[in-house]
Amino acid sequence: MGKNLKGRECGTGIYQRKDGLYSARYNARDGSRPEKYFETLPEARNWLADAIYQDKHGQICTGKDMTVDQWYQFWMDNLICDLAPNTRRNYSERYLINAQPVIGKMKITDVKPMHCKAILNRMEPIYAGSTIRQTYIAIGTMFRAAVMNDVIVKHPMDGVRYTKPTRAPDDIHFLTIEEQRLFLEAAKRSHNYRQYVLLLETGLRTAEMIGLTWDSIDWRKRTLTVSKSLEYRHGDGYWRAGPPKTKHSYRTIPLTNKAYDILKTAYDERTTRKESELLSQVLEYVDLRTGEKKCLLMRDLVFINWRTGEPAKNSSYDTHLYKLCDEAGIERFCMHALRHTYATRAIESGMQPKVLQKLLGHASIKTTMDRYVHVTDDSLTGAVQAFERSMMF
Numbered sequence: 108m109g110k111n112l113k114g115r116e117c118g119t120g121i122y123q124r125k126d127g128l129y130s131a132r133y134n135a136r137d138g139s140r141p142e143k144y145f146e147t148l149p150e151a152r153n154w155l156a157d158a159i160y161q162d163k164h165g166q167i168c169t170g171k172d173m174t175v176d177q178w179y180q181f182w183m184d185n186l187i188c189d190l191a192p193n194t195r196r197n198y199s200e201r202y203l204i205n206a207q208p209v210i211g212k213m214k215i216t217d218v219k220p221m222h223c224k225a226i227l228n229r230m231e232p233i234y235a236g237s238t239i240r241q242t243y244i245a246i247g248t249m250f251r252a253a254v255m256n257d258v259i260v261k262h263p264m265d266g267v268r269y270t271k272p273t274r275a276p277d278d279i280h281f282l283t284i285e286e287q288r289l290f291l292e293a294a295k296r297s298h299n300y301r302q303y304v305l306l307l308e309t310g311l312r313t314a315e316m317i318g319l320t321w322d323s324i325d326w327r328k329r330t331l332t333v334s335k336s337l338e339y340r341h342g343d344g345y346w347r348a349g350p351p352k353t354k355h356s357y358r359t360i361p362l363t364n365k366a367y368d369i370l371k372t373a374y375d376e377r378t379t380r381k382e383s384e385l386l387s388q389v390l391e392y393v394d395l396r397t398g399e400k401k402c403l404l405m406r407d408l409v410f411i412n413w414r415t416g417e418p419a420k421n422s423s424y425d426t427h428l429y430k431l432c433d434e435a436g437i438e439r440f441c442m443h444a445l446r447h448t449y450a451t452r453a454i455e456s457g458m459q460p461k462v463l464q465k466l467l468g469h470a471s472i473k474t475t476m477d478r479y480v481h482v483t484d485d486s487l488t489g490a491v492q493a494f495e496r497s498m499m500f
Contacts, residue, residue, distance in 0.1 A: 111148070121151050131155040135162050143172070175218060176211045178258060182249050191352045201238075201245040205230055215253060218263040227269045236271040243269050280440045281447035293435040298413040299427055301369045303445060308366035310449035310467050313421050313442040314338045315351060320407040321374065329367050332359045333468065335392060335403055339420040346418060348390035348403040356468035357396060373409055382406065383416035450475070 109122025109130075117123060121131050124144070129151040132142035141158060145151040179202055187195060209226045210218050223246065230239050246264065253259045282290060287307070294300045306316060309331060318337030325332070334357055336349050351357055362370070386405040394401050405418070412419045425441045432439045446467075453463050464475040 117148060118152060118155075120155055121148070123148075131158075133159050133162070141172070173215050173258070174211070175213055175215050176207065178215050178253055179207075179211075179249060182252055186252050187248075192347075192349055193352075197241055198245040198248070201242040202249065205234075205242045206246050215259055218250075218259075220263055220265060220267050223264045223267045227267070231271055234271075236269070239269045239271050243267075280438075280444040281451045282437075282440070282444065284452075286435075286437045287448060287452075289435040289437055290431060293431045297427065297431060299419070299424065301373055302410050302419075302424070303428075305366055305369050306442070306445040307449055307452075308363045308369070309360050310446050310453070311360075312336070312352065312356075312446060313424065314349075315356075316410065317408075317418055317421065318348060318403060319409045320404065321377075321409060322407065324370055324374075324409075326371075329362045330359050331362055331366070331370075333357060334394075335401065337390075337403065337408075337418060339418070339422075341420075341422070346385075346388070346390065346405070348392040350392060350395045351468065353468070353470060354395050355470040358465060358468045360466055370409065380411065381413065381416040382411065385417045386411070 109117045109120070111117055111123035111129075112125070112127070117129065120133050121129055123129050128144040128146060129148050130142060130144055131151040131154055132140055133155060134140055143151075143154055145154065183195070183199065187198070190198075206226050209229070210222050213222070226246065227239055227243060230242060234242075243264075247262075250259070250262050250264055254262050291300075291304070291307075294303050297303075302316060305311065306313070311319075311333065314336035315333050318335045319331070320335075323332045323334065324330075333351055336351055338347055338349070339345075340347050386408070388405045390403045390405065391400055392403065393399070408418055410419065411417060412423075421442065428442065429439045450463060450467060453466070454460070460472060460475055464472050467475060469475045
C-alpha cells in the first residue's frame with residue numbers, strides 16, 4: 108500500500124511521487140503493469156478502480172493511452188461479430204500481417220495519415236493490388252468504428268489512397284454463351300452436372316449450394332430459400348455451418364423449370380445414394396437476423412459426393428472444373444465464375460438490375476452492377492442491331 112509525501116496511506120497501487128503527482132498502477136491480465144499520473148488522489152483512485160474493473164471484465168479502456176492493438180481486439184470481439192466469418196478472417200489477416208507491424212503498439216490517438224500510408228507503401232512491391240485494397244478497407248473500417256465511438260476525433264486515413272491497380276471488373280471470369288454451351292456439354296458426363304447447372308440457373312454462391320438442405324425447397328411454390336452455408340475448414344480439418352455471407356444474402360429464389368427438375372431428380376434418388384457416417388453430424392450456427400441458434404442436419408444435404416458419401420469440398424469442385432474446361436477446350440475457371448455467368452445471362456436477357464440484386468443477395472445495387480454484370484461482345488452487337496432497326500423509317 109503506497110503513501111503520500113506526508114506518510115499517509117493512499118491505497119493499494121497508489122503512491123505520491125517527489126514531484127507531487129500521484130502514481131496509480133495495477134497488474135493487468137495480460138501481464139503488463141499500466142501506470143498513470145494524476146495531480147490529485149481522488150483522480151488516481153477513480154482511474155485505478157475503473158481500469159481494474161475494465162481489465163477484469165474484458166472491457167477496453169478508451170483513454171488516450173489505448174494502443175491500436177487494444178482497439179483492434181475490442182473491435183473484433185465486440186463490434187463486427189455479425190460479419191461473415193470469411194470477412195472477419197480477411198480483416199484479421201490484413202491487420203495482423205500488414206498493419207500491426209507498423210501501428211500495433213502505437214497509441215491510437217497518435218496514428219496519422221502518414222503511418223497508414225506507410226502500411227500501404229510497404230505492401231506495394233510484394234502484394235497484388237486487390238490485397239492492398241483489402242488492407243485499406245480493413246484498417247479503414249476499424250478506424251471508422253473508433254471515430255463513431257468517440258475513441259478518436261479524426262479518421263487517420265483521411266486523404267490516404269492506394270495506387271496499385273486492382274483487378275478490373277472486366278477481368279472477372281464469366282462464360283460466353285458458346286463457352287457455356289461447350290462446358291455443359293462436357294459436364295453432362297460428370298457426377299457434378301446437377302450442381303453446375305443449379306448455379307447457372309440460380310446464381311447461388313458455392314457455400315450456399317453445398318449447405319443446401321431439402322427443407323430449403325418449397326416444391327409447391329417452386330422456390331429455393333437461402334438461409335445457411337457450409338464450408339470445409341482445411342486448416343482445422345472439419346466442416347463448419349454458418350449463416351449466408353450477409354443479412355442481405357437471406358433470400359428466396361423462384362426456380363426455373365430446369366432448376367426445379369434438377370432438384371426433383373436429386374430428391375427422387377436420395378434414398379439410393381451412398382452416405383458416409385459423417386452425415387450423422389448436426390452442426391450449429393447462428394441466424395444473423397435473430398441471433399438464434401440453428402441446426403444443419405448433414406444427412407439432409409441435397410448434394411454430396413457420389414463416391415465418398417460426404418459433402419464435396421469447394422476445392423474439389425474447382426479441381427474437377429479444370430478437368431472439364433480442358434476437355435471442353437475452354438479457359439479454366441473456378442466455381443464462382445458460374446455465379447458471374449448467371450448474372451451476365453440475366454442482364455443479357457433483360458432482367459432489371461434491381462431484381463438481379465435481390466436474387467444475388469447483394470446489399471447494394473452498385474455491387475451488382477460493378478462486380479457481376481458484364482457486357483459481352485454478343486450483347487453489344489445485338490444492342491447496336493436493335494438500335495439500327497428502331498431507327499429505320
